[in-house]
Amino acid sequence: MNVLTRMWKREWPLHLMLLPGILLVLIFCYVPMAGIIMAFQKYIPNKGMFGSPLIGLKNFQLMIDYPDIGRIFFNTVYIAVMKIIAGTIVPITIAILLNELRKEWIKRTFQTLVYLPHFLSWVLLSGILVDVLSPSSGIFNQLLGLIGIKPIFFLGSNDWFPYVMVVSDVWKEFGFGTIVYLAALTGINPSLYEAAEIDGAGRIKQTFHVTLPGMMPIIVLMFTLNIGNVLNAGFEQIFNLYSPPVYERADIIDTFVYRMGVQQAQFGFATAVGLLKSIVSFIFISLSYILAYRAANYRIF
Template identity: 65%
Template structure:
């Protein structure tokens, strides 16, 4: 206890700086956890949470019997997994290509351009994509028309909607990942390249035997940590881009919960779905952190 008081006196200003963030987390992150009891009740807003009748596991059973549930879960897993895979491959390839560029001005300009979409919200980007991908006036379909390809309804065709979601997400986020991998490349000892060049290795051989092995630790770390996002297919993106025409291919757990809770007023059912997702996500995040510790020696403390 004495040590804690001494530590507090030494770093009291730092603790005071953290205090607003702590209050925010307690109120807006931990406070709403009490509301999960709605998942086990027939919730009536006029009665409130505590006076609504208990119904046990009925909400969960109702969700499992819904015909839309398997499709929604499948869409979430497919979209999230493709985003994880493509979100790893694209920045790795971009970082490798940029690592070979010797013109610093070109490198900095390209990095700025690909990093910029990361700072834009999906509300802004969805408006841009809707205009670009319009089957009638969009520039993408105009280009396809010049190539002799019929217009494609990217945001209204179930055959193309998943692809559009994954491609646009990669376009938005791969610039941030590229910077992470470029930072990892700076830790590779330059003498390794010099020794390889003396031994007659060309640029491809140097990349294969030096650059890629040097990136493996950060690749393994980011890949394992991304396991916790298997059930997060991107609510902001999907919500701003989808429509009833593509529910079959684009409806995910988060948008399903939104419609159940805020449009159909089935608060207990929506809470049950959200609680189930949170439980599975907790397990996946725990596994991912253990894997990151096991294979990449990553620690959160």
């Protein structure tokens, strides 16, 4: 007991600092989980969650029978997987290129510039993208016109929309990922580069035989942890940029749940879809942590 008392006296300020975060998680993450019951109800707003009649698994049956549910799940996985792959390759490439810069001020300036979009909300960035990609007045289409290419309606075309989402997401987030991989580069022993240079290896061979193998543990770790996001294609981004003409390729689980639950007031049906997504995401997240532990010896506890 004396040991525990001394530990508490020494560490209670740290626990106090954690209290606001714990309260936020409880209020916004755990308390709302009571709403899961709506997935098994014919929810009636004036009767509330605990007064609406139970209907068992009918909402899940409606979800299975919904004609577009397969396409919605495919869109979600398709966009999310492309974001994971591109969001892994681009930061690694930029980190390696930045590491090759010898002038420190150029390196720090570029690193700051690519990191800035990470702090901007999708509400702001979506307005910028709408202006830049406008088929009539957007600077991108004006540049295409100079080389004889007809204007492309990037945000209104089912063929282009998913790729615009991937490219814009990478543009926003690759600066943050670059910092992670730059930190991994600092852990590589400089003597390995000296030995490779003595053996006659140029910068490109050093990259493939020293740099990338040295980064591989953090690359494997980040990639496996991202597996848990395979059903998170980016609600805020797509919600601010999509429109009915591109629902065929742009509609994902989160936007579908929003439309069914908030706009069409099918609360039980929307909750059932969201609950299924949460269950599948939990399985993927658990799998990603198992893979991260086996591949990179990463563990939470």
